[in-house]
Amino acid sequence: MVLGSAVAYATLGSKLGRKSLLIGAAFGTLPDLDVLINFGGDVENFVYHRSFSHSLFIQLLLSPLFAWLLLKMNWAKCITMTRWSAGIFLILSTHSLLDNFTVYGTQLLWPLSTYPFSISSIFIIDPAYTLPLVLSCIALCFARMRPHAQLINTSALVISLLYLIWGFTAKYYINSKIYQALNQKTSHSHILKARRLRLILCCGALWLLLSKVIMRFMYLCLMKLKTLIFNFTLQKTRC
Missing domain, CATH: 1.10.287 (Helix Hairpins)
Structure with missing residues (x-):
């Protein structure tokens, strides 16, 4: 979530300001919503988590659609369709790539391959990685820190x-x-x-x-x- 906020602020913050933190948090959480899907059992739920929702191909296809939907809102029209699509894809893809560093495995190339890529170099919840991003997001919430x-x-x-x-x-x-x-x-x-x-x-x-x-x-x-x-x-x- 905090990685999504940081990526969103880096790509969209110059236009949206602090609102980009919420956008990044929302889209950064989106891939993990597959936990709400029952794939048929505990084993299946474990295996198919981080499958289609974490696929770079699916994210690349869905990003323009999400951008098109956002552009229906007046506050989002200050950013072009191309920039919205690129920003959303970066938020989604960095989530999947970060999961790739953990031990569970992430099907980055689904549906072409169901191989669970896993570098296994950090914990599922790693405070050493998350803490700088959390502090940054907190600091960005204060208007006086905008410069x-x-x-x-x-x-x-x-x-x-x-x-x-x-x-x-x-x-x-x-x-x-x-x-x-x-x-x-x-x-x-x-x-x-x-x-x-x-x-x-x-x-x-x-x-x-x-x-x-x-x-x-x-x-x-x-x-x-x-x-x-x-x-x-x-x-x-x-x-």
């Missing part, structure tokens, strides 16, 4: 993107090291097992260390953002 709105929103998107890149890179690095260790051949099996164990422990320690470093970096960035918002608010109050 810095695009900078705040872009910074939150960049921080969240860097977290995804770091998670993917760290997972790939650790997996490659483990697979490399498992594929090594040696006549001394007990020595090999000990080396594998040490490697796994070192990789685990590295993962924890990198996690602490990235969380510390994000914390410092958020504190800096909080200070800027406070100073700006204080200055406006004095004026």
Whole structure:
């Protein structure tokens, strides 16, 4: 939801302002409404969740339709059909692509393929990813922050993107090291097992260390953002 709001503000905010946050939240939630559909049983509901509603092809086809419907409203006519379509598609597709980083699997290419793509590098609910976007959306709700709105929103998107890149890179690095260790051949099996164990422990320690470093970096960035918002608010109050 907050990712949809951030993407909507980045693409439509210059015309719609804070209203784009609501638009992004609504369309950002839309793909997950397939949980309301009963596919025939618990197993089927689990398998077919994140199928057609998360398909990039379906989203690409539906975006112009949603744009056409929105343009029936007077407040939406300040944005062209092309920009509406592109903005809605980005909101929907970024939702699906983000789900692709979790463990459940997302059928991005449905109906051409029902393969559940899954990078499995972040949790289903990951506060480290979500927190910058939440704080950004809260800040954008204040009219006094409008001069810095695009900078705040872009910074939150960049921080969240860097977290995804770091998670993917760290997972790939650790997996490659483990697979490399498992594929090594040696006549001394007990020595090999000990080396594998040490490697796994070192990789685990590295993962924890990198996690602490990235969380510390994000914390410092958020504190800096909080200070800027406070100073700006204080200055406006004095004026």
